[in-house]
Amino acid sequence: MKKIMNDPSQIVDEMVAGFVKTHDDLVELIPDTFAVKRKNQPDGKVALVSGGGSGHEPTHAGFVGQGMLSAAVFGQVFTSPTPDQIEAAIKGVDRGAGTLLIIKNYSGDVMNFEMAQEIAEMDDIKVEKVIVDDDIAVEDSTYTQGKRGVAGTVLVHKILGAAADQGTSLDDLKDLGEKVINNTKTIGVALTGATVPEVGKPGFTLPEDEIEYGVGIHGEPGYKREKLKTSKEMVHELLGKLKKAFDLKSGEKYGVLVNGMGGTPLMEQYVFMNDVLNELESLGVTVGFKKVGNYMTSLEMQGVSLTLIKLVDDKWIDYLEYPVVTPAW
Structure with a gap:
């Protein structure tokens, strides 16, 4: 194992410290936690809180800031953050309009975020939640009952963050989030594992x-598992699964996110995106939004995930293109 680190048991502590020191113009650490909140959370607007295990950077803390998340909570590597840390994040950013939790569909995340929600509600903070389950690869797998939450979560952050910044109410944000999640699907391919x-x-x-x-x-x-394929062949496999899941039809409009898993060069991600866009064009699909890069990684895993979001409302494009000030978008 070759990694740039000091003590493996302290890697999350030191990463969080480095992140906050680097982006101290945008974020601050809630004392005695691994919870990071944006500076100057505005009054009268719904706060958005997300989080999860470390090792997926820049998710989630990289999306804390104006126009996206109000706070994010780091867990240990591939481990859910604890309820007390999530509760501290909720209290740290609530400004009277309530808080929406954006949770990926893993059993530990769901349990701990819901426990934090219950504790916060006892302190008269109004809290709602949405659970992201965009991964169509398998229905049940390690850590999860049902579909997993993966890179599509970032698009949920983006759309809901823009809507919250424009003053959307808590109940309306929850409804919007559930609609976005229902129209967002992801599938990936790995070339290596992660350590x-x-x-x-x-x-x-x-x-x-x-x-x-x-x-x-x-x-x-x-x-x-299969023998190594060309980019076009991998795209055809993954788009085939997404096409079936969406019942995709010519004339529909979608957004596309090609997400690197941590160890895949951008050169290869753009090759992959080129093949995705060419195949979608051949299917008669209009692409209204495009994004390529490392947004939800898996340490040093080589591979990519492909997310499609069906743009059933043109306002979603405005939200996806809404200007933000965050470390990573």
Whole structure:
């Protein structure tokens, strides 16, 4: 294992410290927690709180700031943050209009965020939640009952953040979030596994000439392994799954997110996106929004995920293009 670190048991502590010191113009650490909040949360607007295990950077703290998240909570590597830290984040950013929790569909995340919600509500803070389950690769896998929450979560952050910044109410944000989630689907492919620092070896291994479709962001099993394919062939496989899941039709409008898993160069991500856009054009699909980059990673895993969002409302494009001030968008 080769990693730039000091003590593996302190890697999250030191990462959080480095993140906050680097972006101290935008964010601050809530004392005695791993919760990061935006500076100058405005009064009278709904606060958005997200979070999850570390190792997926820049998710989630990279999206804290004006126009996106109000706070994000780091857990240990691939481990949900604890309820007390989530509660501290809720209290730290609530300004009277309530707080919406954006939760990825993993059993630990759902349980701990819901516990924090209950505690905050006892202190008369109005809290609602949405649960993101965009990964269509498998229905049930390690850590989850039902579909997993993956890179599509970032688009939920973006749309809801813009709507919240424009003064949308808590109940309306929850409704919007559920509609966005229902129209967002993701699937990925891995070329290598990822190594948790305190474990010291990859969570799974793939032969040099094999890939695995549908691997999760914690290294959860996918749905099949094959010999290494070209980018066009991988795109065709993944778009085939998404086309079926959406019942995709010519003339529809979608947004596209190609997300790097941490170890894939941008050169390869843009090759992949080129093939995605070419195939979508051949299907008669209009693309109203495009994004390429590392937004929800899995440590040093090589691979990509492909997210489509069906743009059923043209206002969603305005939200996706809404200007923000965050470390990572």
